[in-house]
Structure formats: structure tokens, C-alpha cells
Amino acid sequence: MDSIDSDTTADGAAAESGQRQRAATSTRATQLADAPGAATRRPATAAAGDRPARPARAARPNGQWKVDGKEPLNVNETLKQKDDGLNVRQRIESIYALGGFDSIPKEDLHGRFRWWGLYTQRKPGIDGGRTAQLETEEIEDSYFMLRVRVDGGALTAEQLRVIAGISRDFGRDTADITDRHNIQFHWIDVVDMPEIWRRLESVGLQTTEACGDVPRVILGSPVAGIAKDEVIDPTEIIDEIVRRYVGDPSFSNLPRKYKTAITGHPSLDVVPEINDFSLVPVVHPELGIGFDLWVGGGLSTSAHLAQRLGTFLAPERVPEVWVAVTSIFRDYGYRRLRNRARLKYLMADWGAEKFRQVLQDEYLGYELPDGPPPPQPTRSGDHVxxxxxxxxxxxxxxxxxxxxxxxxxxxxxxxxxxxxxxxxxxxxxxxxxxxxxxxxxxxxxxxxxxxxxxxxxxxxxxxRSTMACTGIEYCKLAIVETKATATTAINQLEERLGSYADEHKLLPITLNVNGCPNSCARIQTADIGLKGQLVLDDDGEQVPGFQVHLGGGLVSEQRAEAGVGRTVRGLKVTADGIADYVERVTRRYVDGRSADETFAAWALRAEDDDLR
CATH class of the missing domain: 3.90.480.10 (Sulfite Reductase Hemoprotein;Domain 2)
Known part of the structure; x- marks a missing residue:
């Protein structure tokens, strides 16, 4: 899970600390809002006419290069313009690998290292209550998480052997499969990076732009080229984009991270609704097989689902259209405020019609044909x-x-x-x-x-249906533990509800567990999404727990339209109470559902008391 690369992660140490502070403040505000009597506490407001009318505030520049120029408006943009993140590799190999952790200056350590897949991990023993109280230097360890990008999710046995060897030799045998086709190691020492890169690159793997304000790993169908029901195989398209543009300085300074997903499988198995640039397969009645383009998806603390542009892309057009959309983000994306520097905010302000027009008029120089939407999937996209x-x-x-x-x-x-x-x-x-x-x-x-x-x-x-982010074990932004907590809950739920699920013909209920508010585990698009925070137990003690989101989901064989879940005021569970809650709400769903009603549909219409 790409958890320490959340939407709210900033490049600098101060920004990183500020994000932890805001996460904790959000948690505390929620606790106060849910306290007894909170509903009666309201801020005093002046009556109409009591306050003088304020003049309209002058519009502030958003840091859009094509609108406002390239003068950097914050520390992150200054850092990126001062020196391209791609350049830090030479310093890692020639200076930091020799001098060790203490030889790394902050600008590289907390900024440019990410362009090569490296983040400092969390120091062991720091509990979630201190996440927002400590400065970055106090919470980080001298070891790194290293992310290896696996574009299209495709590995050879030889490549997997090399990954395994790196894990065993340099990462204390750690390896996580993320929800974005990455392998993540932990306990990586900077002194070992030259040898790690040598091994990876000897078999065609890389960490280039695995993190940072760049085009990230490209999601692709894991059954590309082999599935009996595949519409089109996009493998060559993904390979071309990676070969030509990953590591290209033209796209190494985007406003924020940029996520791509391309599939030719009818299950839409690359979560296209929550990526910046997504292609899904369609068959045009006159033009044949190609792709439908979706733009501007993303979750984090503010969920936006991607919008269809209504265009049809012939396979040979995909690389140039990818370049054009990526260039729009580079040139028009918001850079002044870090928390609005994702493509989803530009898309929300422009709308699909304007975005398509700018794409065609300014970047392509030709009109794209209209195209049909994809049909609803008929089977699961997890391929288990x-x-x-x-x-x-x-x-x-x-x-x-x-x-x-x-x-x-x-x-x-x-x-x-x-x-x-x-x-x-x-x-x-x-x-x-x-x-x-x-x-x-x-x-x-x-x-x-x-x-x-x-x-x-x-x-x-x-x-099968549970995911979890990295959590407090390694992530500097996390408030609670996730991996072990989710595993324990899974085992308890399988024991309690295994035969019950078969008896009542339950479809898998997705359970996504996240260690902080940033939704790296996609909590808004799960049947049951758990957002990590500190909560009060029955004795009034503050303990690790989760706020509950219900009824979200992506397009699937059970759901014709994607949607984000709902929250119920005051609905939280302790970390050790997950299985109890999921069992309780599952049984209520079975008792209250109508014929063929999914859990998500029931959760969105159920009364609050039924969901507690």
C-alpha cells in the first residue's frame, strides 16, 4: 500500500509535520463534535447587518504556469525549481552512500529522495498520539522505505528473485505488495542503494519516479494478453509510455503526483475512477476497439471520482494523448497550495467539457471522436x-x-x-x-x-476483500496500526461469519483499513472503510481506533456507478473491536436487505441506528 505517499504529504520537513498536526487536529475536532452535548454547542453568529460588508478579496494566483508564470509561490515549488529531483541519484551514489544517513541535507532527504522511491520510515516505539506532536527529525528513523515500480504489474520469475534477494539482503526480509503495483521494502540503508539499483536495473526494474511530483507507476490489467474475455491488450502502450517518459525532465516537476491506469479488460480491473488519467476498453460502433478516457480521480481527505471526457481513443493515439493530459496538469495545475495541487481540483473547477476543449485545441491540435461508455463489468477485477x-x-x-x-x-x-x-x-x-x-x-x-x-x-x-495501508509500523503520518490489526480482524471474521456468508449467499464485503485520514487504503470506496484515529473506549480511555465510512464502491459487477461512502455521526470502533462491529452490521444487513440488495446499497439507505 502506498501509504506514506498520501495526498497530504508535503516535500519539506515543516510541511510534513504540519500535515501530522492537521490530521491530529481533525481527529480531536471529531472527538469534540461527538462528545455529549456537542449538538447544542454552536459558534455565536452576528445577526444580518451587524457586520460591515467586506470588499471582495482580489483573486490570488494559483501558481498555474500558463496563467501566473513560473515564479515559485511556496517552499516545495522553490525546492523543485532549484534542482530537479532526478539529479539526486548521482549524489546518493557518490556522496550519501559513502557518508551515510548523517551526510544527507534536509532538502534532499525530505524532498528529492522521493523521486527515486525513498522515504524515511517511522522510528519504532513512537505511538500514534505523538504523530502530530513531533518534528520530522524526531519521528523519522535513519532507515528508508524503498518503493520499486512494477508498471502494468508485470514481473518475470527472475525479477521476482531479484526483489526477494534485495528484501533478504538489505530489507530484513520485508516486502509489501501495494495497491498500486509497487513492492515496498523497509529498513533500507542509504549505503546499500548503489548495489540495490545495480541489481534492480540488471533485470529491467527501477525505482525512478516511484514517488514524488511525477508520473507514478502505471496500473495495468494483471491478465493483459492472457484473459479469454480481454477486449484489447494495452501492454505495448504502457511499455511505450514508461520507456519514453519515465525519467523525462519534461514531466519531473508536476504540481503533485500523477497516477495513470490503463486496462483492456472488461472488469475495469485498475480502479480507473480514482486515477488522474485512466483508460478503459470500449468498442466503438464505427471505429472499432479502443479506449474511453477518464480524468481527474483521486481520494485522500477530499474524494473526487474521475470524469469521462466522452472521447474515443484509438490505441495508436494513447501515448500522445497521455502526454497532452499530463502537460495540462503540468501547465495549468494548481501549485500555490499543496493540498490543492492535484489534477482532481483543476478538473472539478473546469469540468469535462472545458478540459476536453483545452486538450484538443491547445495540446493535440485535432478533435477526438465521441465515444461510448464501457459496459458494466460482469465479474470481479481482483482475479483471485x-x-x-x-x-x-x-x-x-x-x-x-x-x-x-x-x-x-x-x-x-x-x-x-x-x-x-x-x-x-x-x-x-x-x-x-x-x-x-x-x-x-x-x-x-x-x-x-x-x-x-x-x-x-x-x-x-x-x-479476499480486505486491504490495509502500511500503518504506524513504518509510516510517519499514521496514527494507528493497520496490517496486524486487519489480519486479526480477518481471522476472527472468517471464523464467525464463514459459514454464515455461504448460508446467506453474501457477496464479499470490502473492508479497507487506513492508518490516518489520507485514504491510501481507499476507505471512501469500500463497503466498510476504516479511517485511523484515536478514539475513546467504554472506559473513557483514549485508544487506537477508526472512524467508519459505509457504502462506498467502484464500478463492478454489483454496482453500475461508483460512489463514496457515508459517515454516521459518532460512529467509531476501537482497533480490537473491528470484528465485533463488522459482524454486527453484516448480520443487520442480512436481516434488513431487500432481494439482491448489495451491502453498499443497504448501507446508504439504512437508518443511523442500524449502522451502529
Whole structure:
């Protein structure tokens, strides 16, 4: 989970500390709002006419390069213009790897290192109540999280072996599969980075622009090229964009991070609603097979779903349209305020019609044809289970516990795949892993082998449908622990509701667990989303817990339209009470649902008391 790269993470130490402060302030404000008698406390307001009319405030520049010029308006923009983040690699290899952690200046450590996938991780032993109270230097360790980008989610067995070796040799055997096709290591020492890069690049992997204000890893269908029901294979398109533009200084100073998702599978398996630039497959009645373009999605503390531009993109047009949309973000994106520097805010202000017009008139020089929307998916996009490929072999999708694995386990996956003649492994945007090209006679052996390695191809519904961010174990912004908490809840729920779910034909209820307000675990688009904060238990003691979001979801076989969830005033659960709450609300859903009503639909219409 890309959790320490949240929408509210800033480049500088002061900004990072400020984000923790705001997160804690938000938590405290929520606690006060939910306190007894809070509903009667209101700020005093003046009667109409008591206050003199204020003159309209003059419009302030938003830092849009094409509107306001390139004069930097804050410390983050100054840092980026002073020296491109791409340039820091040379200093890492020639200076910091020799001098160690203490030789790194703050501007590089808290800013430019991200352009190469590096963040300082959280120092062990600092509880969530101190997240907003400490300065960055006090909360960070001298070790790093390192993010390896796996564009399209595609790995060879050899590449997975190298990843496993790095984990074991340099990362204390840590490895997380994120919800964005990345592998994350922890406990990385800067002195080891030259050797780590050498190993990665020897097999075609990279950490270039895995973080930072740049084009991030490109999500792609994990079953591209093999699925029997695939509409179009976008692998070559993704490869071309990565080859030509990742590491290109033209796009190494965007207002904020920029996320791309491209799929040719009808399940829409790359969460297109919450990416900046998304393509999903369509068949045009006259122009044939191509893509539908969605722009401006993103979650964090302010959720925006991507908007369709209504255009049809022929496959050969995709790279130049990607460049054009990315350039609009670079040139017109807001840079003055860091918390409004995502494409979603520009899209919200402009609207799809204006965005399309600017795209065509200023950047492409031609009009794009109108196109149809994609049909609603007819099956799950997580690809868990055993599925036949179009060549007669099988791919097997398996779930770890909320993305948490190890280098040793990944080495085992590589060896298992090779033992049945497979050389291809895939990662998914749901923290899952696939082994491709498995002969039919070997399917059960691979299923059992994956199980022994901690990957379940036939998981219970809660193990399959639960995700969690990195949490307080490593993330400097987190308030509560997530991975172990979610794993414990999954095990309890499988025991309590496993047979009950089968008996009542429950579809998987998505449970997304996040360690802070930033929604790296996509809490607004889950059936049940849990936002980490400190809460009061039954004894009035402050303990780790979560605010509850209900009824969100992305387009799926059960849901024709994406939507964000709702919150219920005062609805919180303690960390050790997750399973109790989910069991309770699930049973109420079964008792109160109408025929074929999904959990999300019921949660959005249910009375507040039914959701407590």
C-alpha cells in the first residue's frame, strides 16, 4: 500500500509535520463534535447587518504556469525549481552512500529522495498520539522505505528473485505488495542503494519516479494478453509510455503526483475512477476497439471520482494523448497550495467539457471522436482464484494477508512458478498476486504451494476483500496500526461469519483499513472503510481506533456507478473491536436487505441506528 505517499504529504520537513498536526487536529475536532452535548454547542453568529460588508478579496494566483508564470509561490515549488529531483541519484551514489544517513541535507532527504522511491520510515516505539506532536527529525528513523515500480504489474520469475534477494539482503526480509503495483521494502540503508539499483536495473526494474511530483507507476490489467474475455491488450502502450517518459525532465516537476491506469479488460480491473488519467476498453460502433478516457480521480481527505471526457481513443493515439493530459496538469495545475495541487481540483473547477476543449485545441491540435461508455463489468477485477487462459493454461490469483509478505515468500513464489514452467507473475491493484501460464495438471500443486507461502487462492470472503495501508509500523503520518490489526480482524471474521456468508449467499464485503485520514487504503470506496484515529473506549480511555465510512464502491459487477461512502455521526470502533462491529452490521444487513440488495446499497439507505 502506498501509504506514506498520501495526498497530504508535503516535500519539506515543516510541511510534513504540519500535515501530522492537521490530521491530529481533525481527529480531536471529531472527538469534540461527538462528545455529549456537542449538538447544542454552536459558534455565536452576528445577526444580518451587524457586520460591515467586506470588499471582495482580489483573486490570488494559483501558481498555474500558463496563467501566473513560473515564479515559485511556496517552499516545495522553490525546492523543485532549484534542482530537479532526478539529479539526486548521482549524489546518493557518490556522496550519501559513502557518508551515510548523517551526510544527507534536509532538502534532499525530505524532498528529492522521493523521486527515486525513498522515504524515511517511522522510528519504532513512537505511538500514534505523538504523530502530530513531533518534528520530522524526531519521528523519522535513519532507515528508508524503498518503493520499486512494477508498471502494468508485470514481473518475470527472475525479477521476482531479484526483489526477494534485495528484501533478504538489505530489507530484513520485508516486502509489501501495494495497491498500486509497487513492492515496498523497509529498513533500507542509504549505503546499500548503489548495489540495490545495480541489481534492480540488471533485470529491467527501477525505482525512478516511484514517488514524488511525477508520473507514478502505471496500473495495468494483471491478465493483459492472457484473459479469454480481454477486449484489447494495452501492454505495448504502457511499455511505450514508461520507456519514453519515465525519467523525462519534461514531466519531473508536476504540481503533485500523477497516477495513470490503463486496462483492456472488461472488469475495469485498475480502479480507473480514482486515477488522474485512466483508460478503459470500449468498442466503438464505427471505429472499432479502443479506449474511453477518464480524468481527474483521486481520494485522500477530499474524494473526487474521475470524469469521462466522452472521447474515443484509438490505441495508436494513447501515448500522445497521455502526454497532452499530463502537460495540462503540468501547465495549468494548481501549485500555490499543496493540498490543492492535484489534477482532481483543476478538473472539478473546469469540468469535462472545458478540459476536453483545452486538450484538443491547445495540446493535440485535432478533435477526438465521441465515444461510448464501457459496459458494466460482469465479474470481479481482483482475479483471485483459478481461471483458464485463452491458450488453455491457467492463471492463479492468490491473496496474502492485506499485502504483507516477505522476501523469502516471494522467492518461494518465483521457484514455484518456475517449477511448472511459468516465468510470469503479476501484481494487482488489490494487494494480490497472480501466477500465469500454469498447466492444468499442475494447478492444484501451485494452489497448495502458494498456500504454504502465505498466498491463498481460495480465500474466505474477508481475506479476499480486505486491504490495509502500511500503518504506524513504518509510516510517519499514521496514527494507528493497520496490517496486524486487519489480519486479526480477518481471522476472527472468517471464523464467525464463514459459514454464515455461504448460508446467506453474501457477496464479499470490502473492508479497507487506513492508518490516518489520507485514504491510501481507499476507505471512501469500500463497503466498510476504516479511517485511523484515536478514539475513546467504554472506559473513557483514549485508544487506537477508526472512524467508519459505509457504502462506498467502484464500478463492478454489483454496482453500475461508483460512489463514496457515508459517515454516521459518532460512529467509531476501537482497533480490537473491528470484528465485533463488522459482524454486527453484516448480520443487520442480512436481516434488513431487500432481494439482491448489495451491502453498499443497504448501507446508504439504512437508518443511523442500524449502522451502529
Amino acid at each position: 482464484g483459478v481461471h483458464e487462459q485463452k491458450d488453455g493454461n491457467f492463471y492463479i490469483g492468490a491473496a496474502p494477508h492485506v499485502g504483507r509478505t516477505s522476501g523469502s515468500a516471494l522467492l518461494g513464489v518465483a521457484e514455484l512458478a518456475e517449477s511448472v514452467g511459468s516465468n510470469r507473475i503479476r501484481l494487482t491493484p488489490y494487494q494480490k498476486l497472480l501466477v500465469l501460464d500454469v498447466p492444468g495438471d499442475d494447478v492444484e500443486r501451485v494452489v497448495e504451494g502458494l498456500r504454504e507461502l502465505g498466498f491463498e487462492a481460495r480465500p474466505g470472503s474477508f481475506r
